[in-house]
Amino acid sequence: MGAIDDEILRLEDEIRNTQYNKATQGHIGRLRAKIAALKLEKEKRARGTGGGPSGYAVRKSGHATVALVGYPSVGKSTLLTHLTGAESESAAYEFTTVSIIPGMLQWKGASIQILDMPGLVAGASRGRGRGREVISVVRASDLVLFMLDKEHLEFRSLLAELEGAGVRVNQRPPKISVTHRDRGGLEVESTVRLTKVDADLVKQVAREFGLHNGLIIFREDAPVDSLIDVLAGNRVYVPGILAINKSDLISPAERASILERLGSHRPIFVSATSDQGLTELKDRIAEVLAFIRVYMKPPGEAPDLVEPLILRKGDTVASLLLRLPPETTQGFKAAQVWGPSARFPGQTVGKDHVLADRDIVTVVIQRGSRPER
Numbered sequence: 001m002g003a004i005d006d007e008i009l010r011l012e013d014e015i016r017n018t019q020y021n022k023a024t025q026g027h028i029g030r031l032r033a034k035i036a037a038l039k040l041e042k043e044k045r046a047r048g049t050g051g052g053p054s055g056y057a058v059r060k061s062g063h064a065t066v067a068l069v070g071y072p073s074v075g076k077s078t079l080l081t082h083l084t085g086a087e088s089e090s091a092a093y094e095f096t097t098v099s100i101i102p103g104m105l106q107w108k109g110a111s112i113q114i115l116d117m118p119g120l121v122a123g124a125s126r127g128r129g130r131g132r133e134v135i136s137v138v139r140a141s142d143l144v145l146f147m148l149d150k151e152h153l154e155f156r157s158l159l160a161e162l163e164g165a166g167v168r169v170n171q172r173p174p175k176i177s178v179t180h181r182d183r184g185g186l187e188v189e190s191t192v193r194l195t196k197v198d199a200d201l202v203k204q205v206a207r208e209f210g211l212h213n214g215l216i217i218f219r220e221d222a223p224v225d226s227l228i229d230v231l232a233g234n235r236v237y238v239p240g241i242l243a244i245n246k247s248d249l250i251s252p253a254e255r256a257s258i259l260e261r262l263g264s265h266r267p268i269f270v271s272a273t274s275d276q277g278l279t280e281l282k283d284r285i286a287e288v289l290a291f292i293r294v295y296m297k298p299p300g301e302a303p304d305l306v307e308p309l310i311l312r313k314g315d316t317v318a319s320l321l322l323r324l325p326p327e328t329t330q331g332f333k334a335a336q337v338w339g340p341s342a343r344f345p346g347q348t349v350g351k352d353h354v355l356a357d358r359d360i361v362t363v364v365i366q367r368g369s370r371p372e373r
């Protein structure tokens with residue numbers, strides 16, 4: 001362990017040994033900011049020397065990628081096999097899976113890549129087990145599918161491992177904006193009354209991140225941790241789903257107590273070996289990934305209503321263009337849209353236009369840019 005690690009541990013100890021109250025919350029906030037800034041520095045150095053996370057090079061494919069995360073032996077590989085047919089060894093001992101195994105789930109017209117991963121253990125975010133690789137895959141995924149079983153119900157600690165590595169599950173980015181300036185010191189503004197931080201603390205935290213001149217605007221009554229997230233800048237926000245596996249071994253009474261404990265996370269009870277609950281699980285995955293279908297209409301021809309392009313809610317014409325063969329989009333001039341996202345049939349729109357499910361789209365290109373046949 002290097003000097004940075006030692007310093008992080010020392011600061012974490014100090015936080016643990018400081019009673020949290022009104023008088024100390026500023027101090028604790030500054031300590032947290034110091035830790036976050038040190039972690040950032042550590043990552044930067046690791047990248048610089050090439051000694052950082054090797055980053056599992058899993059090629060993303062399909063319309064979206066789902067990462068399977070859970071403790072060892074909860075049944076992740078068994079689920080992958082039952083959902084996708086991909087072979088991933090499963091066994092009654094821990095750490096059966098030691099690399100990342102992809103499978104492809106076809107559901108309601110969409111291809112969903114599912115990545116089976118080694119079991120996550122405590123300390124993963126600090127590099128224990130295969131933690132680093134798992135976390136780097138999670139960072140690049142569109143959805144995390146968490147799996148627990150009745151022997152492993154510590155969902156909080158699983159989340160904490162990801163949190164420690166900058167992954168925010170089922171959260172939205174804080175409404176805090178930071179603008180860097182060349183001079184003039186730090187300015188703090190807010191559109192709401194701030195009860196969790198004051199301007200002094202905000203400035204001190206900003207300085208921990210090397211920000212000495214700039215404007216920070218709070219658009220919600222956010223805690224200091226949200227400010228740290230924004231200043232650190234390398235946070236990823238991903239949706240998550242919780243599945244409780246081996247439900248064939250769970251009695252109704254146990255089920256009720258699990259629901260009492262984890263009900264707020266809307267867990268889905270499944271049994272990977274007996275396929276119980278898998279339809280509900282697949283539906284939930286598709287719902288969260290929010291696929292939309294877009295039909296292409298060549299200029300002056302009828303639309304192709306048989307094979308839609310699969311995009312995701314919030315995708316724009318620009319995202320659509322990326323999915324078409326380059327020769328058909330070269331010289332893009334505009335798009336014409338019929339359907340739910342159009343204000344009137346055949347509306348002409350630009351690349352920023354947000355598409356909707358069941359839109360019909362024609363790509364209009366500059367005259368003379370269509371290649372000769």
Ligand SMILES: Nc1nc2c(ncn2[C@@H]2O[C@H](COP(=O)(O)OP(=O)(O)OP(=O)(O)O)[C@@H](O)[C@H]2O)c(=O)[nH]1
Pocket residue numbers: 070071072073074075076077078079089090091092093094095096097098117118119120245246247248249270271272273274
């Ligand atoms: N009863 C029951 N057993 C299951 C179920 N799903 C998986 N198992 C068993 O649980 C054991 C572990 O399954 P794996 O799929 O290897 O678990 P894993 O999460 O991939 O484990 P690691 O790769 O070690 O992290 C195996 O013996 C499976 O047969 C289930 O739904 N019910």
Ligand SMILES: [Mg+2]
Pocket residue numbers: 076077078089090096097116117118119
């Ligand atoms: Mg496995």
